[in-house]
Amino acid sequence: MTSAASQDSSWAGFDVGGQAVKAVLVDERGNIVARGGRATGLETDVRHLAAAIGSLADELSATATVADAVGIGLAGVMGADGVLHGSPNLPRLVGRPVQRELEEILGRATIVDNDANCAAFGEGLGGAADGVASYLLITLGSGIGSGLVLGGELHHGATGYACELGHSVVCSKGRLCGCGNRGCLEAYCSETAARALVAEASERLRAAVIADVSERGHGHAQSLFERADGGDDEARAITADMIEMLGIGLASAVNVLDVTVLVIGGGIAPGVLARKDELLAAMDASLFARDAASLTVVAAARGGDAGAVGAARLAMSAR
Numbered sequence: 001m002t003s004a005a006s007q008d009s010s011w012a013g014f015d016v017g018g019q020a021v022k023a024v025l026v027d028e029r030g031n032i033v034a035r036g037g038r039a040t041g042l043e044t045d046v047r048h049l050a051a052a053i054g055s056l057a058d059e060l061s062a063t064a065t066v067a068d069a070v071g072i073g074l075a076g077v078m079g080a081d082g083v084l085h086g087s088p089n090l091p092r093l094v095g096r097p098v099q100r101e102l103e104e105i106l107g108r109a110t111i112v113d114n115d116a117n118c119a120a121f122g123e124g125l126g127g128a129a130d131g132v133a134s135y136l137l138i139t140l141g142s143g144i145g146s147g148l149v150l151g152g153e154l155h156h157g158a159t160g161y162a163c164e165l166g167h168s169v170v171c172s173k174g175r176l177c178g179c180g181n182r183g184c185l186e187a188y189c190s191e192t193a194a195r196a197l198v199a200e201a202s203e204r205l206r207a208a209v210i211a212d213v214s215e216r217g218h219g220h221a222q223s224l225f226e227r228a229d230g231g232d233d234e235a236r237a238i239t240a241d242m243i244e245m246l247g248i249g250l251a252s253a254v255n256v257l258d259v260t261v262l263v264i265g266g267g268i269a270p271g272v273l274a275r276k277d278e279l280l281a282a283m284d285a286s287l288f289a290r291d292a293a294s295l296t297v298v299a300a301a302r303g304g305d306a307g308a309v310g311a312a313r314l315a316m317s318a319r
């Protein structure tokens, strides 16, 4: 890793999803200096993936001095043992010791983590939590992803499954979650939850939201938030409940972790952050020994690049 020591080094990060590998090359401050990409699919196995990453690394090396170590974020459940224990989009990698196998094939130091952790790490390098030592990222999309950085390092827990905030229970015996449990935060404040809440709404609101989705390309949650803003009382009641549950979940996380910076990303984030006062009020009710005014709640800034930048930061940390 001699190149990592030189001042003009750059670090390569790869975000591996079900359809593509996104590659970025970043400098020490997290500026993206080069990009690349390759297609992936259900048939992608370790050998295919290593070939794609290897050729992307060569491509990126043509533009700058690249550190030997590479970071890779995978859409799936990564264990602390370096084995991918689950991934709906990359089934041929499941059960494989991907970290060791990729490292052997690539012939360079390789750090693999899951994509939500990488996204959290990426927000701390030139993103919404730039320079912040301890913070929590929560991504509100079809499900809820989250990642925790404590003292400048990703926190994985004892077995690699830390920070599943979407499956923290915010309501005893509450709504059924996709994971099989009841009352998870994800069952209240995600696009999947919004879709279910719309299905249970009045015929009038249901028809209106479905029209927004099909004619204007809105998500169900976005439509609910916009209709609430437009004075629709039923939509307002539904979204108020979503925000309250998110507030309970985040307050519980703050009570356990003592983080004061919360970064919110994902497709639902704009609607949520437009209700920041409501969210802070909901948190206030559940916070212990502090008030919500002491917290910083900000929008994620890296967008779709967060995972790849965070993976590059993993490589940087390998120095």
Ligand SMILES: [Zn+2]
Pocket (backbone or CB within 6 Å): 166, 167, 177, 178, 179, 180, 181, 184, 186
């Ligand atoms: Zn759940």
